Structure formats: structure tokens, C-alpha cells
Amino acid sequence: MQPAQGAAAAARQQLGAVRESRAPGRGALASAVRGEGWGSRPACPGLSRRGVYLLKVLLYGLRVEMYRLQGRIVTVLDKFVKLAEKQPHKPFLIYEGKVHTYQDVDRRSNRIAQVFLHHGALKKGDTVALLMGNEPDFIHVWFGLAKLGCVVAFLNFNVRSRSLLHCVSSCEPKILVKDISVWIMTKDSTFPSVHTLLDKIEAASEDPVPVNRHSANNFKSSVLYIFTSGTTGLPKAAVISHMQVLKGAAGLWAFGATAEDIIYITLPLYHSAASLLGIGGCIELGATCVLKKKFSASQFWSDCKKYNVTVIQYIGELCRYLCSQPVKEGEKNHKVRLAVGNGVRSDVWREFLDRFGAVKICEFYGATEGNICFMNHTGKIGSVGRTNFFYKVTIYLHEPIRNKDGWCEKVKKGEAGLLISKVNAKNPFFGYAGNKRHTEKKLLCEVFKKGDLYLNTGDLMVQDHENFLYFWDRIGDTFRYNRSLFTFQNSPLTSFPPDHEGKAGMASLILKQNTSLDLGQMYKQVVTYLPSYACPLFLRLQEKMEMTGTFKQQKFRLVDEGFNPSTITDPLYFLDNSKKAYVLLTKEVHEMILSGKMKL
Template identity: 65%
Template sequence: MLLSWLTGLGAGLIFLPFLQKLLFPYFWDDFWFLLKVVRYGMQMEMNKVRGELVTVLDKFLSHARRQPKKPFIIYEGDIYTYQDVDKSSNRVARVFLNHSSLKKGDVVALLMSNEPDFIHVWFGLAKLGCVVAFLNSNVRSRSLLHCIRTCEPRALVVGGDLLGCIEEILPSLPQNVSVWGMKDSVPEGIVSLKEKLSVSSDEPLPRSHHVASSLRSTCLYIFTSGTTGLPKAAVISQLQVLKGSVGLWAFGCTADDIVYITLPLYHSSASLLGIGGCVELGATCVLKKKFSASQFWSDCKKYNVTVFQYIGELCRYLCKQPKRDGEKDHWVRLAVGNGMRGDVWRQFLDRFGNIKMCEFYGATEGNICFMNHTGKVGSVGRTNFFYKLFFPFELIQYNFQKDEPMRNEWGWCRPVKKGEPGLLVSRVNMKNPFFGYAGSSRHTKNKLLFDVFKKGDVYFNTGDLMVQDQENFLYFWDRIGDTFRWKGENVATTEVADVIGRLDFIQEANVYGVAVSGYEGKVGMTSIILKPNKSLDIEKIYDQVVTSLPAYACPRFLRIQKKMETTGTFKLQKFQLVEEGFNPLKISDPLYFMDNLKKSYVPLTKEIYDQIMLEEIKL
């Protein structure tokens, strides 16, 4: 009896791993990843108990003492060690300490391209306890002036190559803003920071200048991309910087990695996850002034890159490059980023080798983050019971017609079922705060939902539609501003863009909805850029959309552009296109209309436009 019992137990123990693999295939992946998250959280709590508020700047200073000669930044072949960056940032701090009235807590705006001086100025101002506002180096004129006024800086530091765009708006700047240029010769009204740095001391400043009073204190302003209007300045606390900086570590990066950053430093992905991530690890960063698809892999080989950051369409641009010999001959083992479409993901791995794609989800100002630690193609991350205990969130039903969350007869929001798209909302509490935006409190309040599931609860509205599958993987579906409703159905712009983008003559497809008088909702329109030396085949486009998409999702209008505006993070600009609509009298680009009788797209003439507006042609 005992023997048979022991035999049964032994067989059960042997069979247990197979049962676990069958029923809970991601158990150990989830377990070890959760253990890392808990471990880091406990470390932060222990620091708090000991009265130690350790910031990313403190961690950088620690590395500068322990490994002064280790390369921190490699830029255009030049090496900047941890000690070099420490001393250069000391010079910046000394200049402002001795030649300005800046004090702890003052805001300084930074307008600079990707270069080592961006980090020198950022860290130098941080050593004075200043709040640094990263300005988008691509914005100009009215938008740039709006950003500067929003964050209310006492000073503005401008890169040498961007002084021209500041000169344009110099007379319109607030009078209390001093402007500093990173160039020896600067226009009138601007102080030469470079000149003063050449004679500045590199002696360290007392820690009392930058010691944080709380991890909730503001240390940065990072502007949103502005895809649907003027950018907003997200308030970034010391806590958010710390959380962002552990992303590379959480995905398995180490101090021995060499991280390639081609994304703009004014955005949180490059600055917090990239630079902050290298500081957390004590690793080396290869910084590129601007992303170049043609130079990407040669740079990776030249600098022995092991990890690179991606966002948006970067990997798709790489896949569209002409094929070369030895494309898998590199040391890259990890790629960390977000916004990768599933089809591009597979194509990228097939072409460039066994690179683990570490996709994550998170908004600059958001209080929720997902990380795909398993490498599941197309997913932005996973969730489980334990994750939701630490980071409570829900996917709720959304009314596209009214452009608001659905509520039942008692006024509560309703979660969606697995497999259905829902609006991602994240609970705001002491553990997961939302710090809002600088300037208008209206913007901050507009990102919050109140009384969602019970009286008094508050949730952060991400504005993103997500789908959770049966295995608890999460997938990005669309933005609520991008998704539009037509013929009583919800149209996901990403789905339509994917279908059109498969045509071999299409370089880019930007899908959006436009209002038409007399119709409910918005009708689909697609702006298209052709590949070089390729011609437009409107019959093929017609065949592609009608065979691959439901009728309500087929774009009724096409616009052929030579250039498409994007944000600094490769997101397609849609706001202006939506505003311009499809009027051929106002748009100089070629326009086409879907003619189902002719089974093709036809040129959109004034006559056809008038017939549509008079409802003589039904959409």
C-alpha cells in the first residue's frame, strides 16, 4: 500500500511540471518578474525608513565616485566617462550659481538636440535643485512659445544649432526669462553659456543644493507629443524618474551592456528609460544625434551595441531598408521600446536575428505601466491577480458616439469582457499618484475619471483602447481620439493603416476620420505617401481595402502627400489633417473618392464634393 502510494506520489511529482506548463505556461516568467518588482519596491521602502531619499542624480554621483573612468556616453566617436560628465555638469551648475539668480525649485527650460551637452546641462541644473523642462527641438514659432509660457521658466538654455528658432521669438518671450546659448558667438539678448563654461570651476557642489525633500517633488517637465493639439507639460516627480530608470534593469540589462539611444532626449523614453536606465545600471550609452536607418546597424557593430531603444515606427523603417549581407552579424541581444506592430515584429526578427523584443506600455504622465517580459509577439505586456493588487486598472466600455465611457443606469462604468477592446483606466491612489500637467488645471482634471465604480474613486484616463486575451496578455488597439465611429461601428485606424500599408508601393498610410455634414460619426480618410520611384495604383488600393476590411472601415477618401508630419517620437500628426477634411478647393494635394460603381477610387472633383455635401452621393 505504502509502496503504491509512494509510486503514485513520485509519478505525480514528475507529471507536475508538465501540468504546470499546460495549465499555467507563464507561471515562472510571471513569478520571477514579479519578484524583481517587489524587490525593487522593498528597497525603496527601506531607503524611506532609513530617511534616505536616493534619486537618479544621487545614483549617478555614486557611479562617478566608484567607476570614474568608465565610459558613460559615446557620441560621434568621442568618449565621455562618468567623471567627465560629472565635472562638466559641475561647471554648468557653477555658472548658474555665480551668474544668475536661480534658486532651488526654479524652472529652467532646455531646448537642445541629442548631444552630450544636453546631459551636462540637465544634470548641472539638477545639482542646483532646479526643475528642468525638456522642450521639443522640432517645434517652432507659436508652439514653441506656448511650451515656454506653459512651464514658466526663469531661464532658457538653447543648443548652438537651435539659436535661430529662438531668435525668431525672442521679442515675444516673457521679460523675466534669461536666455543662454551653447555657442561662443550668440545673438544680442542671449548670454553665451559656452563662453562662461570655459572658465568655470568643476568643483562639486554641496548635496544640500539638490537633496530631495520628497520623492513626490517635481524635478522635470516633459511635454506630450501634441498629436491632437498643442503639447502639454507633464509634471515628472523624482518617483517617476526612479520608476522609469529601472525599465532596462527589469528587462534583464546589466552594467556590461552598451545601450544605443537614437530617440530624442526631450522625450521620456530616451531620457528616463534610456539615460536614467544607464545610470541605474552604471552602463554605457551610445548617443546618436538623430535616428538614421541607413547607419543604424553599422553603428551597432562599430560600438559593440548590445541593447537598443525603439519607439513607434523605428523598427519598421529598418525593415524597409535595402537588404545587405551580414545583417545578423551584430552583438545586439535586446531591444526595449513600444509601439511595435505584430507584423513588423515578426519581419524584424526574421531579418535581423534572435533579438529579444522587450515591448512595454506607458504614457509619460501616466501612473500605469505594462512590460512584456515573455517576448509574446504583438503584446504590450501581461497582467495577473498579483499585478492588479499593486497596480489596479480596468478596461471599460467606451461610447464612441458620445466620446465618453459608458455608464449603466446607476452611473457606474462597466468592464469589457476578455477579447473586447476597452478604455484603459488606472486607479489613482497614494501608491500610484497622477501628478498632472503644468499650467492649466483643466488639462489635469480632463485626464481623470471620477466615481467610476464607486462613489469617490478616481481613475487616470489613458485615452488608449486595449484588449486583454484569455492568457492575460494585453494588446494596444487604438487611441480614442484616433478611433472613430461610422455606420454604427467603431473603426480602428491602426487596423486600416496596416491593411493599406501592405501594398508594395505605399511608404506610409495615416488613417483618420473626418466629419461630413448630414451624417452621424466620421467617415474614413487616408493620407498616403508613395515609396520612391513607385507610382500610385488606385485600383489596387480599392481591391486591398474591400477584400480585407469590412465596408464601414474602408476609407472613402484618399489624400496623396509628398511628406507627412510626425512628432519627435515618430507618431503621425492627424490634428491638422482632420481639420482640413476633404475639400478639394482648400487642399492642393491630389484627392480621391471611393466609387463602388466603378470599383475604384476616382479623382475627387469639386462636382463630386458638392454632390456629397448636398447628399446627392450617399456615403
């Protein structure tokens, strides 16, 4: 491990030279399929930016298909091990000023694999749940378990209680019942049933475990479980195959990132954007990444300058948080050239470019468990990508409404509709672990003809007359409050108070007959079982819930009415953390919230 001083210099010094690019003739095609020069920028005279992108997609597909035909399964882990041999002293991770080279990470992950091999009694194919924040040992443990052929389940450290238990059980309930063991990253433990890792890692061998422990037999075999946010129910474990990891890892490369880039990762590693696109993408390129414990808007650009970052990852709100920071001198004085992510609004997109300079925004669309992805490689503001002869898009009405013949109907260009994706052998949907019902609920049968099968993405999209796609909305209400994202399918939203971002959640409740609401117990249940960002700030007691003509809860009127007790006759309550209870929302309390005198 290199010292903190000179970390950025070491990273840049060892990034290597760009290979001489070749025109997309037969030789270039062959070298690309073989994987030569994969991290360098391709020069393709005569081709438009869109043509270059489509060529890259084609070449990557050909390479994977050749692997399949030759019976070669080359995983992202295999690529990392090769890179550790090829460029052992090149920085792979920079974390809090410390440099971890490819060799460092490879050797420490070997130690962890040896610990679990000799102390953990793990077999190839066993599932191990990983509950850690952003730090190098997250990656060390992930890679170490992968070297044993284990399926690693990334747990969101924000979930708790019943949700956390559900996550563990949905990964592998038999192991949970018969033989569950807990390992913690410490040297000692007062609990006899909890095993320690750090002391055993120090004593373990750096020798690699046998390759046959992790060799993959099929691109479609499971390698990870990545959980959905649990915002529309309990979190679901999306099954991630080797193929999906490879596709995710190719994202940065497809947008033009190279081995010379330094990638800044502030998103949580338990999320596919950071783990697959970020860490996996870094391996695909042979590049360096700067890992942050937690996103900080105030430290973002200073970190980028300190470590000479050239590629950043974002979610839409992240860009907005950066734009909401006080303006500072020299904000365009950085080396960031690419920003890759999803969910940025058009107005924020424009403001970001105006304020922080000529950064290419690379917006994409995709879901962890989805089987379709779109990438905006042209920079058209607001779009998530464009359909082409590789990716055909199907958008139909907001709900699976069928005509008199029993078939669904596609929407016209310019109209919002539900995005669905065809499911077949070449475009599979791997679903969720632990509950077949969740997988089946995502599928639509016989949509346009007998025997067809489609994945319901749950996203409303619009396609314009140039075939550019735009995200319109999510089925279910999504709201952001206090820099966190949450979604309720059956709860209204109330407009946010002044000086607070986004919208706040309001739970509309109907009590059973002859019962009363225990506000203290309600508070206790909410803060115990929900992440802080998911706790409803307001309660509204109703005698009945208005329904739509299709028997769905009518929430829009509740949203419009907000939380003003002067105009709402139903009892309203407010989450008061100082009193550890929900308190009656009076006109006086309402005015204090609006004036900022009462802290939210």
C-alpha cells in the same frame, strides 16, 4: 575624454565583471534591497522567467519603500554622482566616436552648475527650459541644472511659434513675464539679452555645488517637465516626479540589462523613452550608452557593430524602417540581445526576428504622464505585457458610458475597451503644469463606486484569457506619414500614395458664409505654425460635417473616400511646396501624384 580610436574597445574593457548571483533567499533579498549587484544578471534557480520578473519588481519596490521609511531620498542624479566616484574612467556616453566617461560628464555638468549659480541667479525649484537636440551637452546641461535643484523642462525642438511660446509659458508663466533669460551654447552673441554658455563653461570651476542645492525632500516633488507631442492640441507639460524618474530608470534593469551592456539611443532626448528609460536606465545599471544625433536606418546596424551595442531602444515604426531597408549580407552578425520599446506590430515583430536574429523584443506600455506601466518579459508576440497580482487592469467600454445606475461597466476578456488606471496616494497622477483643466480632463470620477478616481489613458486595449494585454487603438486618429507620427482628433486621414509610408493628413474645412479661402495664406499659416510632419497634404472644402448619433464628427467615410477628385464632388486641394501654396487637385494632378511624377 578618450580619443575616437578604440572607443568601443575602451567601453567593453571597462565594463567590469558580473557579480556572483545568489538564489532568492533571505541574503539575496537583503542585498537586492540594499542595491548590491543591481546591474548584474540575477540567477534564480527554480523560478520561471515570469517569477524572476515579479521578484525583481517586488525587490525594487521594497528598496524604494525602505528609502522612504528611513527618510532617505536617493535620486537618479545621486546615483550618477556615486558612479562618477566609483567608476570615474568608465565610458558613460559615446557620441560620434568620442568617449565621455562618468567623470567627464560629472565634471562638465559641475561647470555648468557653477555658471548658472554665479551668472544665472537661479534658485532651487526654479524652472529652466532646455531646447537642444541629441548631443552630450543636452545631458551636461540637464545634470548641471539638476545639481542646482532646478526643474528642467525638455522642449521638443520641432515645435515652433505659438506652440513653442505655449510650452515655455506653461512651465512657469511668472518667470516668463518677470525675469526670463535666454542662454545659448556659443561663445559669443550679437543679442544683448542672450547670454552665452560655452565661454563661461571653459572658465568655470569643476568643483561640485553644495549637495543641499539638489537634495530632494520628497519622492513626489517635481524634477522634470516632459511635453506631450501636441498632436491633439497644444503640447502639455507632464509633471515628472523623482519617483517617476526612478521607475523609468529601472525599466532596462527589469528586462534583464546589466552593467556590462552598451545601450544604443537614437530616440530624441526630449522624449521620456530616451531620457528616463535610456539615460536613466544606463545610470541605474552603471552601463554605457551610444548616443546618436538622429535615427538613421541605413547606419543603424553598422553603428551597432562598430560600438558592440547589446541593447537597443525602439518605437514600433523604427523596427519597420529597419525591416524596409535593402537586405544586406551578415545582418545577423551583431551583438544586440535586447530591444526595448513600444508600438511594434506583430507582423513587424516576426519579420524583425527572422531577419536580424535572436534579439529579445521587450515590449512595454506606458505614457509619460501615466501612472501605470506594463512590460512584456515573456516575449509573447504582439502583447504589451500581462496583468498580475501587482498590476490589476481595468478596461471598460470605448467611452465613459454609464448604466442605468450611473456606473461604468467593464468589458469582457477578448473585447476592446478603454484602459483606465486607479488614482490614489500610492498610485498618484501628477498631471500637467500650467493648466489645471488639462489635468482634470484626464480624470474620471465615481466610475465603479462612490468616491473612486481613475486616470483615462485614452488607449483602447484588449485582454485575452491568459491575461496578456494588447494595444488596440488610440482614441483620436493617429497616422504615420514619411516616418513621422502625428495624431488629429478632428481630421480625416487619406490612404497614402504609392512608395510613401503610412497615411497622409487631410484637413476638412467648412468656410464661414460669404468668405473665400486664400490658398497662399493657408499654406503660409500651415508651414509657419506646424511641424513639417503635421502639415495636412490635402484640403477638402465641405458645406457641412456629418455627425454621429452622439454628436461626434463622422470621419470614417472621409477616410474611405480618400483624395480622388473623380469620385469626390467637394473641392480638393493639394500642398504644393514648389509653388508655396495649396493648389486645386485636378484629375491630372491626382494621376501625377499616383504615378510619382509629382513630388510629395
